Amino acid sequence: MQIVVLAGGIGGARFLAGVRAYARGAGAQVTAVVNVGDDIRLHGLRICPDLDSVMYHLGGAADPERGWGRAGETWAVKDELAAYGAEPTWFGLGDRDIATHLVRTTMLDAGYPLSAVTEALCARWQPGVRLLPATDDRMETHVVVDLDGERRAVHFQEWWVRYRGDLPTHRFVFVGAESAKPAAGVLKAIGSADAVLVAPSNPVVSIAPILAVPEIRDALVGGPAPVVGVAPIIGGRPVRGMADRCLAALDVPCTAEAVGGMYGARSGSGILDGWLVDDTDAGAEVPGVRVGSAPLWMTDEKATAEMARAALELM
Amino acid sequence: MQIVVLAGGIGGARFLAGVRAYARGAGAQVTAVVNVGDDIRLHGLRICPDLDSVMYHLGGAADPERGWGRAGETWAVKDELAAYGAEPTWFGLGDRDIATHLVRTTMLDAGYPLSAVTEALCARWQPGVRLLPATDDRMETHVVVDLDGERRAVHFQEWWVRYRGDLPTHRFVFVGAESAKPAAGVLKAIGSADAVLVAPSNPVVSIAPILAVPEIRDALVGGPAPVVGVAPIIGGRPVRGMADRCLAALDVPCTAEAVGGMYGARSGSGILDGWLVDDTDAGAEVPGVRVGSAPLWMTDEKATAEMARAALELM
Structure with a gap:
């Protein structure tokens, strides 16, 4: 069984850990298509916050308390950059993290696409999931x-x-989304998937940028695999992050039902076949979409693996 | 009074601290023209070991025991790069030092010449000496x-x-030396100098690359200022570093006299008007060059300032 997961950073990473646990039990392979809209060049370094959050978390190297970056991180370079007055000073570049960015930037500047760079970095971290950036292009x-x-x-x-x-x-x-092409491997992964899951990541700034790559959206809409989303909103509040602020900017209510409606039914002009909401939100309706409910708090890998199972049961 | 000093890294930095101390007493200004032949790009970062050694040392930020790099240095990035298998692993890139390289590389990639970048970095360190790379070109x-x-x-x-x-x-x-141009400010500094001192740096790999920039050599040979060198060899041994190995490769004896002869007299095809050797080497002769002697161990700034004074007395 082949499972493709569309994912953002920290929430996506936690969800992927559960999908990986489920997949190990089910003999399935998992490919994550990860948002790159958050990517930025700072101090000459190409930083991919979502890819790194997923890579570090699945590789057992993420800081468990901060939620982002490396465990045991130090900040000598950041302090020195600030002492030089080098802008920006508001981004948290850890020393360990910087090594990742140096390797990535060197490879990108040598002409390797981000997908190949990500594969090279993952050779160290062994995330147990194939990580693909949504696109190798700038977006x-x-x-x-x-x-x-x-x-x-x-x-x-x-x-x-x-x-x-x-x-x-x-x-x-x-x-850059309109002219961006899916990264190497993305279309093939979606085309040969048995299921596509949409992680409970921020729908506006984590999932939407993935769907903004035209050929990715087309592949999901027109592909053979059912697409099941997992709600990032429980009882009217985001599981983590600031989906509420993002949804407000779009005048979308901060409810699991409204987010499901924003993604929309594949039978209409949307992408979903199924939509999994928390038991708190049972009864939510999304026209044309099979809606189910389960506990959606990702308290540990086991609970999260059960979320993956429940989502796949909506296929 | 305007003093120009040709200098390499660590030995050059110590000598410059003495020249600076002398100049403060004499109301003189000091410009250092620093070797860039050691410069290298590693992990995408432009590293200028000699400029940084001088800048950190004169800025009070150099590690006093190691002799190179920053005091209080840490090595998180280096360890992580090695964990990625990123080559080379043999170069000691400290975390604090890396911030310098990030600022420099970002500015260079934005189109600033190395001389302007060096000036910007020195705005933090206030070395008390104007630092100029020998050339802004790649060499x-x-x-x-x-x-x-x-x-x-x-x-x-x-x-x-x-x-x-x-x-x-x-x-x-x-x-790259043959087509390299002197960095912005170098020719003007040499042309308006009252004296040019050659630091007791490695003559083969610190001073020779500066002289290999044709217009710099021409400016020294044809300029108004007397040129006085300070011997980097005392009693047949290098003051520090591996000048002995370098001289051996050129079949030049490791003596103060031979190094003076290698630089040669300005009245011939060389660059020197004066040559200051250690008292141990008193009696050394370099045809066409006024040779003097003084204690040349740079034990502290005061002793080194006396070296500068003795060198200037050979003008």
């Missing part, structure tokens, strides 16, 4: 906000990390 | 050696750091 999520009395577009990281999303926010733009 | 010292049964050229850093100079060594090649 960045920018956010249209009011800032200093002007309407401006800032990079997603600036919006999220620097301003904590606390700016009047109008919309999200996936710069 | 690298390579070493022709016997390795694995073949005659090969390796980068100077590989020869020095990886192999500790312990290979059959035939010659040193300053790749």
Whole structure:
């Protein structure tokens, strides 16, 4: 059995750990198609926060308390960059993490596509899941906000990390998405999948940028595999992160039902065949989509593996 | 009074600290023209060992025991790069040091010349001496050696750091020197200098690459300022480093007199008007050059300032 998972960073990583646990029991292979809209070049380094969150988490190297970056991280380079006055100073570049970015940037600058670089990095971490960036092309999520009395577009990281999303926010733009091609391996993975799962990641800034790559969306809509999403909202609140702020900018209510409706039915103009909500939200309805419920708190890998099982039962 | 000093890394840095101390007393300004032949790109980072040794040392930030790199240095990035299997692993890239390289590389990639980058970095360190790279162009010292049964050229850093100079060594090649132009400010500094001092740096791999830039050599030979060198050899042994190995490759005896002869008299085809040797080597003769002697051990800044004074008295 081949399972493809569309995923963002930290929430996606936790969900993938559960899918991996499920897949080990079921003899299935898992491919993750990971958001790159959060990617950014800082201090000359190409940083892929979502790919790294997934890679570190599945590789057992993530910081368990902070939720992002490496366990045992140190911050000498960051402190020194600040002492030089090198901007930006608001992004948390750890020393261990920087080694990853140096290897990645060196390979990218030598001409390797991000998908090949990711595979090379994963040779060390052995995540047990095949990690693919959504695209090897440049694609960045920018956010249209009011800032200093002007309407401006800032990079997603600036919006999220620097301003904590606390700016009047109008919309999200996936710069480069229209001309972006799926990364090597993505279309083949989706085309040969037995199931596609949408992780309970932020629908607006983690999943939407993946779907914004036209051929990925087309492959999901037109492909043979059923697509089942897992709700990132439980009882009207995001499981983690700031999906509520993002949904508000789009005038989408912060409910599991509304997010399911935003993804939409594959029989209509959407992508979903099934939609798994938390038991709290049982009774949610998404026209044209089979809706089921299960406990959706990812408290540990076992509970999360049960979520994967419940999602696959909606196929 | 304007003093220009040609200098390499660690020995050059110590000498410059003495020249700076002398200049403070004499109301003089000091410009250092620093070797860039040791420069190398590693892991995508532009590393300038000599410029950084001088900058850190004069800025009070150098490690006093190791002699190179930053005080209080940590090595998280280096360990991680090795864990990725990223080559080379033999070069000591410290975390604090890496911040310098990130700032430098970002500025270079944005189009700033190395001289402007160096000035920007020095805004933090306030070395009290104007630091100029010999050239803003790419120039690298390579070493022709016997390795694995073949005659090969390796980068100077590989020869020095990886192999500790312990290979059959035939010659040193300053790749790019012939077409390299002096960095912005170098010719003006030499042209308006009241004196040029050659630091007791390695004559073969620190000073010779500076002189290999044709317009720098021409400016020294044809300029108004007297040029006085300070011997890097005391009693037949290098003050530090491996000048002995380098001189052997050129069949030059490891003596203060022979190194003076290698630089040669400005009245002939060389660059020197004066040559200061240690009292141990008093009596050394270099045809056409005024030779003096003084204690040349750079035990502290005061002793080194006295060396500068003695060198300037040979003008």
